[in-house]
Amino acid sequence: MTRARNVGSRLPDAITDPSTGRRISLLDWKAANLRASWFLTVGMVVLLGGLGWLIGYVFEPGLAGLFLGIAVVIGLGQSAAAFYASDTMVLSVAGARPATQDEHRFLVNVSEAVAIGAGVPAPRVYVIDNPAPNAFATGRDPQHGTIAVTTGLMSLLDRQELEGVVAHEMAHIRNYDVRFMSMLAATVGAVVLLRDVALRGMRFGALGRRRGGGSSGGGRGQIVAMLLLVVLLVLAPILALALRMAVSRRREFLADATGAYITRNPEGLALALEKLRDFRGAPMKVSEGVAHMFFTNPTARLNANGWFATHPPLQDRINRLRRM
Amino acid sequence: MTTIIVLVILVALVLFAINVYNRIITLENRYQNAWSQIDVQLKRRADLVPNLVETVKGYAAHEREVFDNVGKARAAMAGARTIDESAEAANMMTAALGRLFAISEAYPELKANENFRVLQEELSSIENKIAYARQFYNDAVLQYNTVITTVPGVFFAGPMGKTKHVYLEVPEADREVPTVSFSAGAASA
Numbered sequence: 001m002t003r004a005r006n007v008g009s010r011l012p013d014a015i016t017d018p019s020t021g022r023r024i025s026l027l028d029w030k031a032a033n034l035r036a037s038w039f040l041t042v043g044m045v046v047l048l049g050g051l052g053w054l055i056g057y058v059f060e061p062g063l064a065g066l067f068l069g070i071a072v073v074i075g076l077g078q079s080a081a082a083f084y085a086s087d088t089m090v091l092s093v094a095g096a097r098p099a100t101q102d103e104h105r106f107l108v109n110v111s112e113a114v115a116i117g118a119g120v121p122a123p124r125v126y127v128i129d130n131p132a133p134n135a136f137a138t139g140r141d142p143q144h145g146t147i148a149v150t151t152g153l154m155s156l157l158d159r160q161e162l163e164g165v166v167a168h169e170m171a172h173i174r175n176y177d178v179r180f181m182s183m184l185a186a187t188v189g190a191v192v193l194l195r196d197v198a199l200r201g202m203r204f205g206a207l208g209r210r211r212g213g214g215s216s217g218g219g220r221g222q223i224v225a226m227l228l229l230v231v232l233l234v235l236a237p238i239l240a241l242a243l244r245m246a247v248s249r250r251r252e253f254l255a256d257a258t259g260a261y262i263t264r265n266p267e268g269l270a271l272a273l274e275k276l277r278d279f280r281g282a283p284m285k286v287s288e289g290v291a292h293m294f295f296t297n298p299t300a301r302l303n304a305n306g307w308f309a310t311h312p313p314l315q316d317r318i319n320r321l322r323r324m
Numbered sequence: 325m326t327t328i329i330v331l332v333i334l335v336a337l338v339l340f341a342i343n344v345y346n347r348i349i350t351l352e353n354r355y356q357n358a359w360s361q362i363d364v365q366l367k368r369r370a371d372l373v374p375n376l377v378e379t380v381k382g383y384a385a386h387e388r389e390v391f392d393n394v395g396k397a398r399a400a401m402a403g404a405r406t407i408d409e410s411a412e413a414a415n416m417m418t419a420a421l422g423r424l425f426a427i428s429e430a431y432p433e434l435k436a437n438e439n440f441r442v443l444q445e446e447l448s449s450i451e452n453k454i455a456y457a458r459q460f461y462n463d464a465v466l467q468y469n470t471v472i473t474t475v476p477g478v479f480f481a482g483p484m485g486k487t488k489h490v491y492l493e494v495p496e497a498d499r500e501v502p503t504v505s506f507s508a509g510a511a512s513a
Contacts, residue, residue: 105442109449116361117456159452264459 026175026258033176037183041079044187047236048075048194054229055198058222075190082186083179087138087146090290094136096126096148107154107162111147114166118262120174123147132284133157133276136293137169138178145173150284153295157272164259164269165295171258177251181293184247188240195233241308248292248310256317260324270321277314344480351471355464355489359407362457362492366414369450370401373421376443380424383434390427393420411492414454421447462491 052071056064099107108125115122123137123145133153139145147169149162157165172178260266276296284298292310297303303311311317377391397420400413425444428434435441469488472481481487 105445106449109445109452113449113453113456116453117459119460 024254029254030175033180037176037180040180040183040187044079044183044190045072045075047187048072048190051191051194051198051229051232051236054225054232055194055201058226058229059201061222071194074193078186078190078193079183082182083140086182086185087140087144087178090136090138090293091126091146091148093287093290094128094148095130096128099125099127099149104154106159107149110159110162111166114163114170114262118167118170118174120145120170123170123173125149127151127154130284131281132298133279134284134298135165135169135295136290137172138182138293139173140179140182141176142173145170147173152281156275156279160263160265160268161272161275163263164265164272167262168255168259168269168295170262171255172251175254175258177255178293181244181248181251184240184244185289188237188244191236191240195237198229198233244292245308245310249312252311253317253320256321257324260321266321266324270318273314273318273321277318340476341480344476345484348468348471348477348480348484348486351464351468352486355461355468358457358461358464362414362454362461363410365450365454365457366401366410366417369417369447369454370398372443372446372450373398373417376421376424376440376447379437379440379443380428380434383431383437384427387424387427390420390424394424396420408490415493418451418454421451458492465489465491 048071049068053064053068055071056067060067101108104125104127107127111125112122120142123139124147126146126148128134128148128150130150131152133150133156135147135149135153137145137147147166149165153165154162256269259269263269273296283300284294286294286298291297291299291302296314297309297311302309303314305313373394377394380387381391394417397413397417400416401410404410404413425447428440428444471477472486473488
């Protein structure tokens, strides 16, 4: 009937970090995520303020303070939006609709059961009408936890496999991965936005200077600032993106390990990953901005080891689960 | 100067003691709450059982023994006073329901009944939730036991009157695949 769940010989709330092989307490991991989310928000505001000031200094030295203010407001706005609205946004971008007790009884029951095992409130459950098997989690804390699952996943997996996937998603929520990743996404977004504004400004600025004749351009300081700005604006988004991907891959391994811990059944999740690996149907089409949130990246080649891959290769994830 | 140092050490000791005391109480509350999670599921299951029995009786009225067992388990659940008694009654119910579902395999019309199918999914998912709740409970008890038997908690447990708590056993019926054996009475259908 149900499989045996004995008292674990391992202490609760601690798992082996698959990337380092060291024991990691889930409470520490959660605390690290919360700390990092704050750090990111503060860091982003400082970075954006600095960039805004530089932009101002290059184009209108008298108004540098104003530019700084605008950039800080953009940064705070992005953070607030990411904190409060990213779940609603992501759900609508993915075309998810709320699951109903009648239509999706099985999925709702599985989610409630896994939530009990994870010691978190039952998440809101959403369904995406898509034949490709996939799932994602969102919600800034366990009280706002939301899990979305494609119809393809539901028809492909049996109970223990679905439990594995849901537990993986629950791990992202419980450990505040979702909050951290959406703050990170907001930072990348704000930097990109500022870059676009600055690039446009530079075009106008260059024209303006030519019109005004050689003498009106600022001194040497302005030229240095200009170069610095160009380098920062080109590099920042790339670095931020690479960081985001590396952070994302590590979190997938940790969520697999936590999911296996919650269900006490690594095999269920491993079997699910095998089915997803062998799935030959058309992949899901989702916007690049949300692809990293899914259980496996909808673009197959982004489940890899490369710099910009969001998820580890599926076979790696399976092997690590089997070794537990 | 010495008085200040002594005072500081005393305050630190008191804060430390409060911290350990609170930790023990927190963990105790956690496992007690974890029990209520199990209890909720047990009550939900008990509420669904009469409906299930009625449905099955419509197709297999003569399976007296099975219905008797379910009834006994229900009575045991209602009469349970302690966690141990509840757990034992819950295991009886799990076994009785397992037998009932095993027997229902022999009645295709029953299996095709929509109401029966919904009840079957609900009950097996409740069974699953009970298993998860029991796992969470045992984790909580393990944490509690660890704290009150290791330093520094062990120095506090005695004076606080806290002793190790027992784990919930996984019933035999859950460990093994149920063996479906049709009794002579059942086969005569």
